[in-house]
Amino acid sequence: MGSRSEEYAAAPPAELLLSLRNGKAALHARHSALPLRDKVRLVIELQRIVLPLIERQRALQWWERPWSIEP
């Protein structure tokens, strides 16, 4: 098992972390700039993704369902 200092030595370089942070910020910016219909489409996709996760933590409210609508 590696020592604590070896773990630090294996930490990702600052440039990589910066690049990942910048990439994430760029993704947020791209999503923010989407046309509204595409954003609503993404909301519906997110609903389908998060619903099972919420359901594992608590009972769902009757209205917590993915929307059956066109964006």
Next chain:
Amino acid sequence: MPATTMAFADALRAVNALKAEGVIDDYAVAGAMAIVFWAEPVPTFDLDVLVLLPRQEGVLISLDDIYRWAGSRGYAAQEEHVIVEGLPVQFVPAPDALALETISAAAELDYDGVPVRVARPEYLIALYLQPGARTAKRRERAAMLLELPNLNRARLDDILNRYGLSF
């Protein structure tokens, strides 16, 4: 025969009709769907609509007129939501001066040719920072809005100062 598909724009048209028919005086989309208009999509299952109701007799604010309107259009109402064109909508009577100002200062945006009044991000942040509303999720959303490149910082500071709010 193909099934009729409801669309998000239809729900917005219905909310506009609520105002046009005088059931409410004005409104602003608030909550997570308002964030979607200004920033990136966030998961949510309902549409929050802050409403300014016409002056009513008595002390207690009543949503009866909204529920009657919903019933006349065949929209089901259950507990605190009305299903408007397939979308669970929560109509929230403006509870205080900040909410009233949020409605009057709302931006009129366009969704697929449908005008829609949306609470401005500076007001959404202020609403999230109100003492009774400060959950971890809401603080996170306020922080997200704070990073918007086109946020009007002077407007936000003014609102926070006037209503005694802070991060």
